[in-house]
Amino acid sequence: MNDQNEFILTKNYFATHAKEIEKVLQRAVNHALLMHKRLGNPIATWKDGKVVIVPPEEIVVTTDVNSTE
Numbered sequence: 001m002n003d004q005n006e007f008i009l010t011k012n013y014f015a016t017h018a019k020e021i022e023k024v025l026q027r028a029v030n031h032a033l034l035m036h037k038r039l040g041n042p043i044a045t046w047k048d049g050k051v052v053i054v055p056p057e058e059i060v061v062t063t064d065v066n067s068t069e
Contacts, residue, residue, distance in 0.1 A: 026062070033061045 007013075014021065036043050037059040045052050 030061050030063075033059050037061060 010016075033043065035041075037056045040056045042056055043054050043059060045054055
């Protein structure tokens with residue numbers, strides 16, 4: 001393993017890197033939503049305490065996740 005792939009897992013690692021982790025997770029969610037939309041598959045979500053099925057044509061994918069701060 002090279003130095004670029006190594007990290008030290010400290011007690012506050014996730015708190016320290018919360019913004020970066022959030023960006024990675026949001027990109028993964030957006031990718032999954034985009035794949036569902038492109039393939040014509042609905043998604044299930046939670047709304048007002050109930051499961052709701054969202055048809056592919058109504059799936060909203062955020063596009064500004066790749067921007068850096």
